[in-house]
Amino acid sequence: MAPKVLVSDSLSETAVQIFRDRGIDVDFMPKLGKDKDALAEIIGNYDGLAIRSATKVTAALLEKATNLKVVGRAGIGTDNVDKEAASKHGVIVMNTPFGNMITTAEHAIAMMFAVARQIPEASESTHAGKWEKSKFMGVELTGKTLGVIGAGNIGGIVCDRARGLKMKVIAFDPFLSEEKAEKMQVEKVELEELLKRSDFITLHVPLTDGTRNILSKENLAKTKPGVRIINCARGGLVDEEALAEMLKSGHVAGAAFDVFAVEPAVDNVLFNLPNVVCTPHLGASTTEAQENVALQVAEQMSNYLLTGAVENALNMPSITAEEAKVMGPWIELAGHEGAFIGQMTDDPIKAINVLYDGVSASMNTAALTSAVVAGIMQATNPDVNMVSAPVIAKERGVQISTTTQDKSGAFEGYIKVTVVTENFERSIAGTVFSDGKPRFIQIKGINIDAEIGEHMLYTTNDDVPGIIGTLGGVLGDNGVNIANFTLGRKASGAEAIAVLYVDAPIDANVVAALKATGKFKQVKPLQFDVK
Numbered sequence: 001m002a003p004k005v006l007v008s009d010s011l012s013e014t015a016v017q018i019f020r021d022r023g024i025d026v027d028f029m030p031k032l033g034k035d036k037d038a039l040a041e042i043i044g045n046y047d048g049l050a051i052r053s054a055t056k057v058t059a060a061l062l063e064k065a066t067n068l069k070v071v072g073r074a075g076i077g078t079d080n081v082d083k084e085a086a087s088k089h090g091v092i093v094m095n096t097p098f099g100n101m102i103t104t105a106e107h108a109i110a111m112m113f114a115v116a117r118q119i120p121e122a123s124e125s126t127h128a129g130k131w132e133k134s135k136f137m138g139v140e141l142t143g144k145t146l147g148v149i150g151a152g153n154i155g156g157i158v159c160d161r162a163r164g165l166k167m168k169v170i171a172f173d174p175f176l177s178e179e180k181a182e183k184m185q186v187e188k189v190e191l192e193e194l195l196k197r198s199d200f201i202t203l204h205v206p207l208t209d210g211t212r213n214i215l216s217k218e219n220l221a222k223t224k225p226g227v228r229i230i231n232c233a234r235g236g237l238v239d240e241e242a243l244a245e246m247l248k249s250g251h252v253a254g255a256a257f258d259v260f261a262v263e264p265a266v267d268n269v270l271f272n273l274p275n276v277v278c279t280p281h282l283g284a285s286t287t288e289a290q291e292n293v294a295l296q297v298a299e300q301m302s303n304y305l306l307t308g309a310v311e312n313a314l315n316m317p318s319i320t321a322e323e324a325k326v327m328g329p330w331i332e333l334a335g336h337e338g339a340f341i342g343q344m345t346d347d348p349i350k351a352i353n354v355l356y357d358g359v360s361a362s363m364n365t366a367a368l369t370s371a372v373v374a375g376i377m378q379a380t381n382p383d384v385n386m387v388s389a390p391v392i393a394k395e396r397g398v399q400i401s402t403t404t405q406d407k408s409g410a411f412e413g414y415i416k417v418t419v420v421t422e423n424f425e426r427s428i429a430g431t432v433f434s435d436g437k438p439r440f441i442q443i444k445g446i447n448i449d450a451e452i453g454e455h456m457l458y459t460t461n462d463d464v465p466g467i468i469g470t471l472g473g474v475l476g477d478n479g480v481n482i483a484n485f486t487l488g489r490k491a492s493g494a495e496a497i498a499v500l501y502v503d504a505p506i507d508a509n510v511v512a513a514l515k516a517t518g519k520f521k522q523v524k525p526l527q528f529d530v531k
Contacts, residue, residue, distance in 0.1 A: 338375020358413030
């Protein structure tokens with residue numbers, strides 16, 4: 001059955017057609033997002049939900065969204081989506097951070113020009129029939145120092161445009177390397193130096209606990225007298241009350257704001273101050289940007305629902321379409337290893353460590369780790385997936401760690417999962433052969449070569465004669481056919497294991513019969529979701 005998507009906000013017909021062209025059943029109801037009750041009534045019918053800002057994806061709505069797999073936001077901001085609740089329900093939340101980069105960067109540059117030359121006030125004065133030529137004395141941008149707080153995607157474009165205007169560009173960004181700064185032809189500085197040297201300051205960072213009020217009263221006091229401040233990123237990055245006072249005192253010569261701490265901003269302390277330019281969150285408001293983000297979200301959601309590719313996800317590691325093709329068998333292996341551990345472990349798990357060796361170490365290990373954790377958690381909660389599993393593990397206090405290393409053995413690469421409980425450690429390793437099929441290659445430190453099937457049986461015993469015959473006899477007497485049989489041992493006469501792939505589930509009578517032979521320390525039927 002084809003995946004089904006609901007578009008509950010205003011997306012372009014071209015974007016809606018992308019879903020149809022990809023074979024997805026789509027319902028286009030652009031006004032539904034404003035009616036939360038009507039939306040809640042039908043949301044359970046859909047695999048995907050495409051939105052802009054009008055639709056509110058709340059915890060209550062997600063409770064009703066029993067089939068929902070992905071929410072796609074056409075735009076950057078996802079304040080209207082409860083991402084924590086989405087993660088707990090296993091729903092991927094995507095946005096489109098690149099569709100409006102140029103538009104937002106251009107708006108910041110336009111706002112910088114506007115505040116430098118007092119264009120809005122001069123326009124209003126001229127429209128009023130005045131000719132106040134001497135009143136509006138501006139400043140040139142050429143030769144001035146622009147301080148860019150946040151030199152990522154949008155900030156990087158602003159840096160490039162500003163250099164074209166012959167400005168001196170300095171940037172504060174903890175994630176900006178010296179090499180990248182040199183390539184961008186900007187000077188990387190600390191925040192204190194940026195505040196002290198900048199003639200203009202523009203912000204291009206998300207709103208987090210670390211960036212909230214990054215231009216606080218204290219930091220604004222450190223700025224160069226006559227500085228002009230532009231914020232087209234997020235409200236809450238600047239202490240608006242403190243900025244208003246410094247505008248009144250003249251320490252700050254001007255400000256241009258497209259975003260505010262409270263929106264819609266119908267009453268703000270910055271309003272009606274001299275040389276303050278305000279716009280109503282227009283950063284992404286161009287025809288091109290609105291079309292770009294709509295097309296992008298349709299493509300991203302289609303790719304995920306049809307191929308498993310995860311792009312621009314906010315609550316799980318992204319997996320490109322190319323990665324999905326290569327990593328598919330490895331993600332399957334990671335899930336199987338987790339499923340083995342989960343089914344074998346009854347004690348509460350304290351820690352999970354995943355070792356990536358060889359080729360697996362060069363892959364998207366964050367996604368692989370999510371698959372491992374999901375496999376473990378699904379043993380007790382079948383509804384868990386790669387999105388919700390890490391959240392649930394964290395809530396339970398499970399410590400998750402990963403290690404990578406170069407190729408260290410006979411295989412081109414492998415994944416080894418170890419879990420720690422109060423009473424023991426348990427480990428399993430696996431690899432993907434050239435045929436694309438996952439295999440278990442080690443359990444409890446014992447080397448094996450076990451094909452993975454839907455129905456399996458795991459036993460442990462002392463290494464003594466007759467084990468193969470006993471297993472074959474009991475399974476044969478109960479009508480269970482063996483598809484694959486693997487044995488391994490630590491040493492002659494020491495602990496040994498058997499891993500069997502069988503054609504039918506192992507029921508309780510078979511388990512009881514095997515235990516009754518007295519030859520097995522452990523008999524465990526296992527189930528795997530084999531594609």
